[in-house]
Amino acid sequence: MSATLKRRDVVAALLRDRGELLVVAGLGSTAWDISAAGDSALSFPMWGAMGNAAMVGLGLALAQPSRRVLVITGDGEMLMGLGSLATIGVQQPRNLAIAVIDNERYGETGMQATHTASGVDLAGVARACGFGNAAVVQTEVEFATTRKALLGAAGPVFMQIKVVAEKIPLVLPPRDGGLLKARFRRAVLGPQADAE
């Protein structure tokens, strides 16, 4: 089944009316996607540390248990951190959700195929690791329920959303890591962020 969902539409729909949602984005296309949806101090777009987006999400979710944390990352990035799904499955954070925007490609390096293009089932891996709510999402109809699960269902939630492999204009977030960290902490913690 070939994908019909468009990545920018999917991410924009996830971040519409985001409120207090805390967002971590994996490097590359998903960082551009969240920026296209509107830059926010409550977003932490990563420009490196490939494979670690889900773990940044876990540390954040454990530190802020009363707030929803959404990790938005790519299939290549998630494949590099498969072990983190086991680590998260053991912790069972109720407030953590992971959305993999799966175009079956390494988008920044020439659109080479990732393992998901050969059928590797990331949602199946997540389920086997203890994610009670994990699915592959193909259609607009499925996405409507997926959105609700990512933003509100008891975690850990994992949704592998199949999207069209397309080259689209880059929308870049700030890239100064110190700035991204400091503005995020201030937005989450208030004046306490600088006192500690």
Added chain:
Amino acid sequence: MNDWPEQLFGVLKDAKVRQVAYVPDAGHKRLIELCRADPAMRAVPLSTEEEGIGLAAGAWLGGERSVLLMQSSGVGNCINALGMTSECRFPLLMLVTMRGEQGEFNPWQVPMGQATRPALESMGVVVQHAASAQEVAPTADAAARLAWGSYAAVAVLIAQRVIGIKSFQDQASR
């Protein structure tokens, strides 16, 4: 001076560490047990050490302190992720039990053991060495204050002599 793990635990309590990430090492056995038993700490066993770099970053973004426990062989797994720590100036405290250092019996441990300090330093991590049991807690206490007081990435290398494992049989019996 066999109670250095208890002293180390006290350092982590005083530093208000909340998330304790680890890949087990025989040298960290007692400390891991103490952390797991403490209701104020969240123990997070990892699949691979680099996950702990991401966890510490996320914890700090959310206002909590995290420590990362590992054996020296795990340091190599962390290298690329440490680029994020450096670029973002995330505070980081790593407690590393050394292998491949003094009296090693497994030759496969020697290359990474010998590369541990330069590998960390190459990524901008401040490295402090505790050569004896008496030095472990004070070194870790100073490292914790450096990490969170100055937003630094700091690794404490706990000498193989302190761990005191002499053979495979000795290691398995612990």
